Amino acid sequence: MIALRALEPDDLDFLYDLENDRDIWGVSDTLAPVSQHALREYLEHASADFYLVRQLRQVVYTEINGLPVGVVDLFDYDPLHQRAGVGITILATERRRGYAQQALELLKKYAREVLRLHQIYATVEHTNGASMRLFRAADFRRVGIRRDWLRTPGGWADAVEWQCLL
Template sequence: MPASRLIHLRALEPTDLDFLYALENDRDIWGVSDTLAPVSRHELREYLVHAAADIYVVRQLRQVITTEIGQIPVGVIDLFEYDPLHQRAGVGITILASERRHGYARQALGLLKKYAREVLRLHQLYATVGASNGASMRLFQAAGFRRVGTRRQWLRTPSGWADAVEWQCLLGDEGNE
């Protein structure tokens, strides 16, 4: 899997069970991950059994973001809604709260873009970000994504409806890297 100065991206392993359990059950990120209920260890064990399935079959790919030193998991990065005909996929990224603001997410997006372009031969990546999620908006902009639109009242939140901002990165467009 790809690596950078601070991080590596690697496939999910059975030993990631406790890490995934903590990440998936962090209520603070449920609002950005469309999650409404806790995930059991049993569900995650079953998920890990099938996580290595081919992206062409399951239309998604999850990679663990680990520190270069110690190989400690700090987050996950996902490709989802993979579309081989139109050569595109959505991107989602989650970093443990304790590991944010170290540059891991930006580096992971850079590595994922390279993997998507060179290995999967994708033409573009896209992301949907809640308009109030300033950190994610800055992240995608810094990673070469362009803001392409706003979906009004797209996300239902505990405080009401919220807008979502659409981001797009054309992988062959040098001005968008």
């Protein structure tokens, strides 16, 4: 079982490893390594009000040992339409254990019951089969395709749009 929690100053090393994993840069719009200094500054402001900064990051951790295994993000919060984008990253060493699906279900509940969002959405590169299966299993509906939307090392890739009404 996993749970979600707020970011803590002690998460610096975990975030440093996660943010500097080049294998996930393509799905996180990252082009360069992130310094510990930049992450330390980020952690100092990470507790800012969701409604003010319009984003929220929570740590996914195992309840057995309390170790972080990933993060979930809500971003681009739109207060008028009560929606936000969703991102999820699980450490490469912790994938294929069901953590992403559990975390997404917890995030959906939090978004619905605490933040009172009407919907959440995700953009997934069409070749990312694991993410496509994840969002389908989490009752997201595939609502469209954006052609040549994402620039990848191999050229341009289509993006699949997913939506979940809460």
